[in-house]
Amino acid sequence: MSAAFDEKVHNTLADANLQLAIYRATARLIDHRKHAVAAAALPDYQELRTQANAIKRHTIDHLDHYLEQFEGNVTSHGGNVIYCQDATEVADFVLGLAKERGARLIVKSKSMTTEEVDLNERLEHHKLESVETDLGEYILQLAHQRPYHIVAPALHLTRYDVGDLFARTLGVANETVVEKQTLIARTVLRQKFLAADIGISGANFLVADSGAVLIVENEGNARLTTSAPKIHIAVAGIEKLIPRAQDLAVFLKLLGRSATGQALTVYTSFLSGPRRPGEIDGPEEFYVVLLDNGRTKLLADREKRESLYCIRCGACLNHCPVYRKIGGHSFPWVYSGPIGAIITPQFLGIEHEPSLPFASSLCGACAEVCPVKIDIPKVLLDLRAEVKQTEERKGENRLERLAFKIWAWVMCHPRIYELAARVAAGVAPAENGKWLRSAPAVMNLPPVRAWLSQRDLPPAPAKSFRELWRKR
């Protein structure tokens, strides 16, 4: 575990208020989802998951075909598709367009993909004002923080934090009533919407047969972003494609329910190109930025390709016992929780944070709630194997490997195992109940101590299972 990861985890665990905030928010989301996918509310939930998985599998396996089909349809409606390999290319495109059109002010609706490429920072570096308009994201932009959760980005902040923040950054009175805080944000952002030159959105789906971008949201900020300014740019990962508009009948039923327990989010926008002759309002220019940023690396791996099926509902975060303790900011990149643990090392390279695939108890809750049936635990295990193979190649962690070799040998020899167990039972737990940590000096060797800093075992019982069994 890297020192930075370790420190963030410890700080989160030590913060009782934060622990409570994470626990409450995720518990509520778990509860909402549970009712929304129950047999009484959605009898064909499992069939829909199977269909969603089959569609994603098919699309990803033939991604080049669907990219070209999508591009053709966007173009035929008068829009433009821009392929970008990385953050720099996305920023260069937006900056170039802004310069050409003399644009100064950009409004943004929530997009994890733009978080991935630090788009706001890059634009602001070039003196463009880029404003997040989702309430949670706006708060985080003012606080200079990144999202804590895929769908509830500011779940770690209290209304008192928000009151202080608004007073400090917007020069308003310190207001702690959430309705009033929301009104403050509405008023500030309404002016931005009406003055903005460009609106940048993400996309939940890219619909190949329609050349359309589909966006779900609850606040209305994405609708404003995509219809008030003259230019709309949607930024999306290349994996967001689905073949047909009709497939939305499957995905929309799963996405809202898995994310927040809503049958449909308040607004679902299906946008295909700039406004057409006769239409009264809407953008005059329409661009879709298709981003690679590490996705094609992952595509080559047939076993782990399913990581790209993700529709970013956040259900795996809410149900993960690890996420619920260590929170979103402990994760090294914008994606947190189980899905973050599998896509971060694959997008950025496994050396980026090699301990990430190990930050899981493999309990399987994530796979059980995933609406597109990604087998996250299996991918985590594959990644662990990759990390270990890399270590072995580099000759790292010899001691750990030796320890596990000895362990395996002991487990294969019953008599030795029993002898070892008896010796272990003789070690009394310390007063604080810690057991192995109170063991003799050998446990104080640095590598052993590091291992034990995160773990302990319950004290051995006076009589082992084997002894009890023999007496029956």
Add this chain to the structure above:
Amino acid sequence: MSREAILNTVRTALGRSAGQGIAGPPPVRLRVAEMDGETRVAGLLRAVEALAGKARRVATREDARAYVSAVLGGKTAVASNAPFLRECGIVDLPSVQSGFTNAAELRALCATADVGITSADYALADTGTLVMLASPAEARLISLLPPVHIAVVPKERVLSGLDELFTIMPLPAARTSSMVLITGPSRTADIEQILVRGVHGPGEIHVVVVG
């Protein structure tokens, strides 16, 4: 730009070649519920109420106009160019302005009006959803900028749900550049998971079913 580079990397990763065909995708899965007209309307009204929207069934177009007039109570409103609103006489109500074809003009008005009045191309019974297609009859901003949205819909346009919508309209892009589904008032729960209505869109929504 990087078009060719990315497409080539994708093809190599998948072991495919340029222009290679594909086996068909899994069959479309659409299950349209059998539902008579009255059940649809009742379902829609119930679902809208469950979302904290206001739902009203009226028998005639005159009743629709009377209901809208009562909700307005003299407040300023902008109405879309939907023929059904004209047929109901709603565009002739004293505080209602309508007939806009200029984007800037319409936008300025929407930014100050108290109420936006539209019809809807369809409504979905099971989720309480309005389906709005941008067209010369319906602008995008009328259902979005004013703090109150009233939608007046003839009962024939109420569908059972998403599956029926995508059955009768397999390609929305063939009809419009923008199809928006509206399911209840604008809301957020971004601060301490406390529900607040009317963030950027209307915090109050009325669905009036006529017939």
